[in-house]
Amino acid sequence: MGRRQLWDQDEVLASAMRLFRHRGYLGASLRDIEEATGLHPGSLYRTFRNKDGLFHAALDAYNERVVRHRVRVHLLEPADPLAGIRSFFTSAIETGAEPDPGCLLTNTAVESFTLPEAAPGVHHGLAAIEGGFADALTRARNRGDAPPDLDIATTAAHLLALYQGLLVLVRAGRPRTALHSVTDGALASIGTLRNPRKQDDP
Amino acid sequence: MGRRQLWDQDEVLASAMRLFRHRGYLGASLRDIEEATGLHPGSLYRTFRNKDGLFHAALDAYNERVVRHRVRVHLLEPADPLAGIRSFFTSAIETGAEPDPGCLLTNTAVESFTLPEAAPGVHHGLAAIEGGFADALTRARNRGDAPPDLDIATTAAHLLALYQGLLVLVRAGRPRTALHSVTDGALASIGTLRNPRKQDDP
DNA sequence: TATTTTTGTGAGCAATCGTTCAACTACGGA
DNA sequence: TCCGTAGTTGAACGATTGCTCACAAAAATA
Helix, strand or coil, X not given: CCXXXXXXXXXXXXXXXXXXXXXXXXXXXXXXXXXXXXXXXXXXXXXXXCHHHHHHHHHHHHHHHHHHHHHHHHHHCCCXXXXXXXXXXXXXXXXXXXXXXXXXXXXXXXXHHHCHHHHHHHHHHHHHHHHHHHHHHHHHHXXXXXXXXXXXXXXHHHHHHHHHHXXXXXXXXXXXXXXXXXXXXXXXXXXXXXXXXXXXXX | CCCCCCCCHHHHHHHHHHHHHHHHHHHCCHHHHHHHHCXXXXXXXXXXXXXXXXXXXXXXXXXXXHHHHHHHHHHHCCCCHHHHHHHHHHHHHCCCCCCCCCCHHHHHHHCHHHCHHHHHHHHHHHHHHHHHHHHHHHHHHHHCCCCCCECHHHHHHHHHHHHHHHHHHXXXXXXXXXXXXXXXXXXXXXXXXECCCCCCCC
């Protein structure tokens, strides 16, 4: 063996993630990263190869911990799926004491031209959210809370777009009341997209 | 007087705008800007004070030319307002030959923590889009294409969020078919948000 | 204990960053 | 024609960037 690693990789990734969420990839310098993680460049480059490597690890950790956790808590587990979708949206608006940390998927998608190799990670996270919506919508339909001919795939994609847009508006500093009404609109729009299996009133 | 300015300010702002849309504020170095605009640093700093000044001028130009033009062509002028809303969305997806240049408002909102002084410009542009939606919705309602008790303000905010989300997904490289179905969802969701003036079927 | 192996430390590298400025060029008015 | 003014040019500045590497420290093996 040899000397043992003095730092916890999960903690380091958590603080790096927080930094990238706030400042973006380009906005976070290695001096910032050193300060945030407490790691010196040597250890950093030994473990993560370079800044890109650390970012990818942070993005994976974001998908694995933050996204997955939020999807599970708000979209997969709640007994009332529509209430879960609502809380999924509202929890993105009410970020608590510290200012909005931003969604690493949204930020990275926008920075994509300077970070093309991060695309798979972004896709993965977005797909997880979309899948969560689809699950919640399916359960809502089975419970009778949504029309039986609801187009689940399209509605899930619709909610994903609306959610990403909401995050942009949060970052833009829009008043919270306006953002909450977007959430109301998201819920109200569920059920408007039907499968054209049987045309009732054209 | 003195020597005449050899370059056209509109052209310079257009190329700077294009660069910032692609690469973002931090991603566009002054060497990139020199190459894109053809200006040397001296002229740049004489006219725009610094990089921030150029960015603000480019953001203002974006609001003034791109946003305003798009709002007018798709939302204010068309005889069929709902078809206009549809084309407003689809034209953001089909960006033509060159890859998606991105929306400077979306990108800047996401970069906001490194550019807090750009917030007013972002607000201004977003308000212009939202206002365009509100105008189109009002005309649609007057034409009988939307319910008479449509909640216009909330629906406009809803469409704005959906539009910004669509732009994020475009940047994320989502397949165009999925994006077009988001557009369908946007149109279908119009009319789901009613003013609670008269409760018909609770 | 001596040796090998792994990790931590941080000074310092070349490259690039945003920015400045002194020399130079072109125009209008005297 | 000469001068004052406004604009152009591009070399170069100090600061910061991402990153390297020689060395010190600690654990496992002998």
